Amino acid sequence: MDTKPAVCLLSGGLDSATCLAYARREGFACYALSFDYGQRHRIELESAAKLAAILCAAQHVIMPIDLRVFGGSALTADIDVPKDGLFKQGIPITYVPARNTVFLSFALAWAEVLNASDIFIGVNAIDYSGYPDCRPEFIRAFEHMANLATKAGVESRTKISVHTPLITLSKSEIVKLAHELRVDFKITHSCYDPDEQGRACGLCDSCRLRLKGFEEAGVADPIAYRHADL
């Protein structure tokens, strides 16, 4: 086996599942990395573990990090998740401070240990819900920094690449790509505020984007929503 290793960030959501499936199709040996960061929707970690197994990741690590110490987000602190319609402008309250920076930094650390020069992240700049750290200019800046931060950068060996195969896709294009890659939609979890049975609320930003994406793609979303009209 001379497959190239790659670190793949895997939240357990639709986008990261699609990203992992994409990296696998590109022939990478994928080291899947998830974070237990005190998120309210912890069921996504179970989805991540199932996805890593079904997509034959070489290894799956769930890294515990406690961003709650810093507070400041509806996803980690005791603030209600907004459900009054898709977020329109500015930065939503569900934004977790510097989340992708922290996640990519850990991915970089693992990549360095593995001698891997490839990192995959399923960020998306189209239906990105207003997060600054999902934009192409952020990813390019991280990549540049990563090459100065590491042995690879100093010793001029292989350069670190941060791959973002979904970055210019709309949610419906992501659904179509996932369908083509035979991602098992039932395992993916997107909701910010699931109930105790893990059913999606259907009303948070993430559910609304997902539902809109499936509808526009003309693909059926097989997961359970707790509102009967969804």
Next chain:
Amino acid sequence: MDTKPAVCLLSGGLDSATCLAYARREGFACYALSFDYGQRHRIELESAAKLAAILCAAQHVIMPIDLRVFGGSALTADIDVPKDGLFKQGIPITYVPARNTVFLSFALAWAEVLNASDIFIGVNAIDYSGYPDCRPEFIRAFEHMANLATKAGVESRTKISVHTPLITLSKSEIVKLAHELRVDFKITHSCYDPDEQGRACGLCDSCRLRLKGFEEAGVADPIAYRHADL
């Protein structure tokens, strides 16, 4: 009180203590951030807590992160710390993968929550022991990335600055600055391989750099070394 808040990385070593004292003298309300990352020399965390108290940090957080999951360094894995003289070229085995990237990412997350636009890190590019993530070009790249990663970057408010007051100082100049800032040297811990009483070995890279710095600065180092001839 209208002092500006700043996040200050604080390892418990001489450099970060000096950096924190410097930030305090500049008038910042300092939020000191240390990491319990499975380091062998955990006594430095006790030093960090004492330094945060004595230097009147507004808050001190010790963030647990488990870089040992990834392995790959003498400071976190089961590899002997080299003691056969000062490191000469290349990157030493005591290098922790992407450490400063990970640490600065957490500092950035906290800064965002605090609405702080200033981060202090005591890196040093002169006697820096060969770490790539102590170089000025890395710091500038991180700062650039940080401004694209955050609300501040998107909403064009105050820009994030990463301050590195020690970056161009030699170890002896750092000792002189620390002396001027009245840093209590006895509390600082530098050794990579202390004994159970917390005494420094005097032989690892970090001890050798420290001893040389004190000698050149003409200042007495008050900490205990376990080798009688030091």
